[in-house]
Amino acid sequence: MENLSIVVDEQILQKANQRATKQDVSLNTLLRGFLENYSEGTERYHQATTRLLELANQSIAASNGQRWTREELYER
Numbered sequence: 001m002e003n004l005s006i007v008v009d010e011q012i013l014q015k016a017n018q019r020a021t022k023q024d025v026s027l028n029t030l031l032r033g034f035l036e037n038y039s040e041g042t043e044r045y046h047q048a049t050t051r052l053l054e055l056a057n058q059s060i061a062a063s064n065g066q067r068w069t070r071e072e073l074y075e076r
Contacts (some may be wrong), residue, residue, distance in 0.1 A: 004031075
């Protein structure tokens with residue numbers, strides 16, 4: 001593991017530390033979790049998009065060419 005030093009406004013640090021304490025978690029744990037999620041975000045986005053498109057292609061739902069006007073949609 002690597003150490004990371006950051007510069008944070010003192011008031012922000014105090015507020016963040018108070019909130020973390022209320023949640024019974026350390027700022028170190030929160031920041032590590034944020035960085036892990038941030039670093040994996042693009043990959044998870046692509047996986048979710050791929051899965052959604054797969055599900056859409058498997059769907060048996062169909063409009064059978066029926067189209068609605070804006071007014072008809074508002075009536076629903």
